[in-house]
Amino acid sequence: MTQAFNQVQEWEQRRDEASRYYKQGQFQEYLSFASENLELARAIPDRAREGHTLNDIGLAHLSCCQPLQALECFQQARLVAVELGNQRAEAIALSNLGSTYSRLGRLSRSLEYFDQGLRIFRDLQDIPGEISTLNDVALIYSKLGKPKRSLLLQYQILAMRRTLGDFSGEATTLNGIGYAYSTLGQYEKALEFLQAALPIQRAVKNVMGEATTLNNIASVYGDLGEPKKALLLYSQVLLTRRAINDRAGEGTTLHNIGFTYSLLANNRQAMKYYEQAIAIYQEIGDCLGEISTLLNMGNFYAKTKRKKLALSYYHNAQHLATAIESQPHLQKVQQCIDAL
Template sequence: MKQRYFLPEASILNLNPRLNSGLKSWDCAILASRQGGKSQFLTACLLILAVAFSPLVASAADITQQLHRPLDRSTLRDSRDQADSLLNIGEQQYQLGYADKTLDSCLQALEIYHSLGDYKAQGMTYDLLAKAYIQLDRLQEGEDALRRRLAIARDTKDFQSQIFALNNISTVLLQKGEFIPAGKTVQEALEIAQNVQNIAGEGLSLSNWGLVNARVGNYSKAIKLYETALSFRRQSGDVIGETNTLNNLGDAYLAMGNYDDTIGTYGAALRIAKTTRDRTNYVRAIDGLVTAHSSVGRNERAFDLLEQRLAMARDSQNLREEFGVFMTYAKIYEKLNNYLTARNFYERALVLARTLEDSKQEVFLVDKLTKLPKR
C-alpha cells in the first residue's frame, strides 16, 4: 500500500487505499490547484452529488468529542456502510476544496468507527481529518489528528503507518517553525524505517530530514541527505517522491548559489514531472528554473519558461498562480531596468490582487508603482 505525505513533498499522506481506488485524482498534493476550464463542470457535478448524499452535520464539536455508544448486531453492516460512505464523501469534499465540509463528514464517520471498534478505519479517518485541518491552516488541530493516528499505529504495531505519521507530524512542526522537534520526529521515523527495512520510508524520512536542515540553513548537510534519499526513492519506485526530492535538492543548490547544479537538478525534476503529469512538481521545477536562469542572465530561457507557467495558470483558471507569474515578470524586467514593461506587469498584478481581495499585496503594489521610475 503506497502512502504519501504532505508539505513541500506536497501534501499529507493518503493512507486510505479504499478511497484511492475510487479517487485516483490525488497526486496533486495539499495541495494542488485543480480547478479550471471543463473541470469546473465536473467539479460542480461532484459537489452536488456530495451535498445531496451527505447526512446531517455532525454534532461533535471536535475530534475529542466522539460518542461511545455500542451498536446492535443488526445495525453493524448498515453502520459500516454509512461510515464508509461518509469517509468517501469527505474525500470528495476535500478534493473539491471544501475542507470544512470534510471535517463534518469525518467526525460523523469517526463516531461510527469508534462504536464499531475499527482501529484501522479510525486511523484512515484521522489522516483525512489532518489533511482538512491543515488545508484550513488549523495546524494545531491537524497535528493533534496526526498524533491520534500515530497512537493507533503504535497500538496495532503498524510500523509503516508509524513511519508516515511521524513524517507528517514533522512537516507540520516545520510549518510551525519548531525545527528541533521536527528534526527529532523525522529521525524517529527514519530509525523505525531502517529497523523494519522499509525502503520507501527511509527515502521519505531522509528527504524530510534534509528539508529540516535546509530550513535552518544547513544546506551542505541537506544536500547529502537529499542525495542519499534519491537512492532509496529510486529503489522503491517512488517516482513522485523522487521528483519531490529533486526539487528539494534544486532549492538547496539555489540557496548556495550553485546555479549549474540547480539548473540540472530542476531540469531532471521537470522531465519526470512532465512524463508523470505531476502538475505540482512540474510547476515547482519551472519556478526554480526561472529563478536560476534569470540569476545568471539567461533571461530568454526564463521568459520561455514563464510563458509556459502563465499558460498553465490560465488553463486551470488559477488567479493566484497568474498573479505570481506577473510578479516574476515584473521583477525580472525591473532588474533589467526596463521600467516601462515592469510597470505594465506590476499593474496587471495589482488588478489580480484586488480581484483576489489580497489587501497586503495591493498595498505593496500601490507603493511599488509609486516608487518605480517612469522611464
C-alpha cells in the same frame, strides 16, 4: 445472506484493484473505482465500508488536485467513523483533512486537524499512523518557515521508521530532512540526505518520490551557484512529472525553472515559466505556490524599476495570503512592498 456476502467480496476485490491504480499514479481510474465502490457499500448496506470508501474517494480527489471535493469526502468519512465509534477511522479522516487544508494553504487549520488525529493515533498506540501524521506536521513547520522545529521532528520520525523497518517511509523522511537543511542554508548537509533518499526510492519504484527528491537536489544546485546544472536536472524532473500527470509537482518545477532562469538573468524565459506555473497553481488551487510565484514576478519588475507592475503582483499575492489567513506570507509580501 449469500448476496450480501458476495457483494462484500466484490467490494474487497474492487478496493484491491483500485489500490493498484493508486500506487501506479493512475488517479482518475482510482477515482472511478472508488466511486463505484461507494455505491456498492451503500447497496449492501455497510456503513463501515461506506466510510472507508468515502476516505478512498477523498484521497483520489486530493491526488487529482481537487481539494474542495476531497474536503467534503473526508468530512463525511469522519462523521461515519464517529457514528460507528471507530477511532482509527476517525484519526485517518482527521489526518487527511489536515493534508487537504495544507494543500489549500490553510496551515494553522491543517495543524489543528493533525493534532487531533495524532492524539487518537497515540491513544490507540498506532505507530504507523502516528509517524505518518508527524511527517505531515514536520512539513507544515517547513512551510511556516520553522525548519529547526521541522528537523527535530524529522529525526524523531527517522528513528521510528528505522525501528519499524519502513524502507519506503525512511526515504520520504530523508528527503524531508534534506529539504529542511536546504532552507537553513546548509546545502552540503542537504545534498547528503537527499542523495541518501534516491537509491531507496529507486529500489521501491517510487517515481513520484524520486522526482520530488531530484527537484530538491536541483534547487540546492541553484543555491550553490550552479544554475546550469540545476536546469539540466529540472528538465529531467519536468518530463517525469508530466509523464505521471503530477500537476502539483509540475507547477513546482516550472516555478523553480523560472527562478533559475532569473538567476541567469534570462528574464524572458523566467517570466515564461512563471506564467506556466501560475496557470497550474490556479487550476489546482495551490495558493502557497501562486503567492511564491507572484512575489518572484513582482521582484523581477521591482529590479527593473517598474514599480507599478511590481506593486500589482505584490497586491495579488497579498490578497491570496489574506484569503488563506497566512501571517508568514502576509509579512513576506509587506516586506516586498516596503522595499519598493
